[in-house]
Amino acid sequence: MFLHGTSRQNERGHLEIGGIDVLSLAERYGTPLYIYDVALIRERARKFQKAFQEADLKAQVAYASKAFSSVAMIQLAEEEGLSLDVVSGGELFTAIKAGFPPERIHFHGNNKSPEELEMALQHKIGCIVLDNFHEIAITEELCKRAGQTVDVLLRITPGVEAHTHDYITTGQEDSKFGFDLHNGQVEQAIEQVLQSQAFELLGVHCHIGSQIFDTAGFVLAADKIFEKLAEWRETYSFIPSVLNLGGGFGIRYTKEDEPLPADVYVGKIIEAVKANAEHFGFDIPEIWIEPGRSLVGDAGTTLYTIGSQKQVPGIRKYVAIDGGMSDNIRPALYEAKYEASVANRMNAGRDDTVSIAGKCCESGDMLIWDLEVPEVRDGDVLAVFCTGAYGYSMANNYNRIPRPAVVFVEDGEAQLVIQRESYEDIVKLDLPLKSKVKQS
Ligand code: LLP
Secondary structure, eight states: OOOOTTOEEOTTSOEEETTEEHHHHHHHHOSSEEEEEHHHHHHHHHHHHHHHHHTTOOEEEEEEGGGSOOHHHHHHHHHTTOEEEEOSHHHHHHHHHTTOOGGGEEEOOSSOOHHHHHHHHHTTOSEEEEOSHHHHHHHHHHHHHHTOOEEEEEEEEOSOOOSSOGGGOOOSSSOSSSEESSSSHHHHHHHHHHHOSSEEEEEEEOOOOSSBOOSHHHHHHHHHHHHHHHHHHHHHOOOOSEEEOOOOBOOOSSTTOOOOOHHHHHHHHHHHHHHHHHHHTOOOOEEEEOOSHHHHTTTEEEEEEEEEEEEETTTEEEEEESOOTTTOOHHHHHOOOOOEEETTOTTSOOOEEEEEEOSSSSTTOEEEEEEEESOOOTTOEEEEESOSSSSGGGOOOGGGOOOOEEEEEETTEEEEEEOOOOHHHHHTTOOOOHHHHHHO
8 A cells, every 4th residue: 555654544444644534534624635644744844854963064954835835834844943945925925924934934936026026125034046137136226225135045057957857857957047057157147146235145056856866966966066166266255155955855656756765865965065065175055955845745645536437448447536637737737647545445455447537628637547446436535645745836726626625634633724715716806897897
């Protein structure tokens, strides 16, 4: 069986998470329903941090909140002592609403608007990760007006391509993100930033991709960055106090996936930074990382209720659920693979093979192809595992399907942390046609 964290099969043959029978959650909150195993999120957060503590190094583990942002989730990140990576005004607003300490917030993005940057400055967030010349100019102007300075990192593209799906690789040279390390762009940026009264340059940032299973890419990125740092020490007398190597640590969506434990990723990163620092004669900079998926991904499970079935003789059996690409767009967008079980009959033999179809009006709305299951019936509850990252955060209202609720479970207690959208919510921003308003 493919179970993570506190998930287990209980005496009734049901799936249990955080000490709670998920069937009772389906009954209480309805389906589709995202369930988060809070103990597993805590465990993941602690493991990353412990790896740095054991090495006795100054570090920040910033939760990349794009993976799943909500007030409760940000509060949990705060409770666990994480820092926070936000990439938009909306993510920043959520963090502020959640009471997250602004000084531990880092602001990313390749096209931050003046309003977003102003908001970041007003809240005196910890660091802005400058991505491009346009942003340097706007931020400098805003700082001048406010009579303020701000700590910044420069996002660079180190030209390292991580082994992952093309769409989610962001570290290669041909990228919309950051300053190129090899064509003189980054030097131009450093000069501007160092000359400006507005900025305190802490160091550099890179993010080489996502769902990465080995450490070679991180090591290579560190090597390339340090070579440049040594040059910049000569040219600009610039000594970095921070090196941010981004996120991207892989998780186990299916049995085929073989990610490394958090302490191995961190261990290799530390080793590479230490070795380079020693080689080039730098003090070890503070290391920052930004895991998103690996903090919340396998802690999330989505429950669906099974509805219609369609047998295509000699080809396949389609089994439809009450959600789909509206709550999990990853299979349609990235051909992402998931494991799943029938949550109300975990102990039944899996002697049927079916394909799980979403309910959206689109042939591409397929969640899982060729899943082994017991013979399923209308009303069975399907649990899809590892949906905690980029599930809710990429959910949408295609076909005007309301977004599901989100529940946190821990030690036998469940807590609703995001309410299910209602049909009224779906139309709440709609305005009627002028002529209809006149009539009424
Ligand atoms: N830092 C930066 C600058 C990033 O761009 C990302 C992700 C992260 C950290 C966190 O990466 P993680 O640890 O979660 O892999 N929607 C895609 C993933 C896009 C990731 C974008 N950047 C998916 O569903 O797989």
